[in-house]
Amino acid sequence: MLMRQRVVGAEALDELPVDDPAARHARRDLRRVHRFMASRWLLVRALRAAVPAPPPGRPLRLLELGAGDGTLLLDVARRLVRQWPEVALTLLDRQDLLSPRTAADYAGLGWRVRQQCCDVHQWAAQVQADPAAPRWDVIVTTLFLHHFADPALAALLRAVAASTRVFVALEPRRAPLALAASHLLALIGANGVTRSDAVLSVRAGFRDAEIGALWPATGWQTQERAAFAFSHAFVAIAAAPMVAA
Numbered sequence: 001m002l003m004r005q006r007v008v009g010a011e012a013l014d015e016l017p018v019d020d021p022a023a024r025h026a027r028r029d030l031r032r033v034h035r036f037m038a039s040r041w042l043l044v045r046a047l048r049a050a051v052p053a054p055p056p057g058r059p060l061r062l063l064e065l066g067a068g069d070g071t072l073l074l075d076v077a078r079r080l081v082r083q084w085p086e087v088a089l090t091l092l093d094r095q096d097l098l099s100p101r102t103a104a105d106y107a108g109l110g111w112r113v114r115q116q117c118c119d120v121h122q123w124a125a126q127v128q129a130d131p132a133a134p135r136w137d138v139i140v141t142t143l144f145l146h147h148f149a150d151p152a153l154a155a156l157l158r159a160v161a162a163s164t165r166v167f168v169a170l171e172p173r174r175a176p177l178a179l180a181a182s183h184l185l186a187l188i189g190a191n192g193v194t195r196s197d198a199v200l201s202v203r204a205g206f207r208d209a210e211i212g213a214l215w216p217a218t219g220w221q222t223q224e225r226a227a228f229a230f231s232h233a234f235v236a237i238a239a240a241p242m243v244a245a
Contacts, residue, residue, distance in 0.1 A: 003174050008149045008204040011197040018095050022193050027069060027097070029185070029194035030143075036181075036188065038228045039142055039170055040075045046168045047080060050235050051138055059086035059112065063136040063164070065120055066144030067091035070098050070106075070113070073140070077109050087111040090136070094119055121152070124159035139164040145211065146171050146204040154214045161217040165238040172205030173232040179203070181230055206232040 016023035034040065054060040064073050070091045077087070089111050091098055098115045106113040116123075127133045139160055145153060160167050172178060182198035190198070211234040212224045219239045227233035 009200045012193045025191045026193040029190040032188050037230050042227050043076050044079045050166050059088040060084050061088050061136045063090045063139045065092050065141040067093045070102050081109045089113045092116045124156050127159040127163050136164045138166045140168045142170045158216045167236040169234040171232045172201045174205035174207045178230040
């Protein structure tokens, strides 16, 4: 069957320098793609359903993997700030993309933000090796897991399960409609980097229960489903209480 298996390929944006004009254009494109995919709405809905109110007296600890420039989660924060007035947010990415303006916008909401620049495999290895590594109430990621073939993804999910009690992922759906849409991004002004990467992303995306099949831990409630027209959502909630501060 067409697109039955995931095919993971290297995406051009991941290899371009931060200041490359094509990379800057592609990051602007990505914001439009998120609007096209309704990513903000899907994340807000999933987080409201999955995350209980944090205990009084301490901020909610939130980690975003593959955070990019942090603007998507900022849009989410603007809609969750009433439920989560205090958040300690870590944005993890290989590249230094958090602008002073975006950091100030988070601060204006009462969210403390810091950037952690490292490879996610380095982060995962630290989590697995160090029982004292930081833990989070929530880990979230968007359009990131599809970059990894199953063995590497399984290792990353083991680190996630060891580090949080709620995990929310939003990924490309591997389906003919999403593939067709990926070929039409020139219509929203996307450059060649974005158009090429979008096709690769869909072919590396997910369907059915493919993420859940790699989820390593028992004692979790997981949900996995198609989301909106082009996305695939995975949510894992641990039966145990939130980790202690």
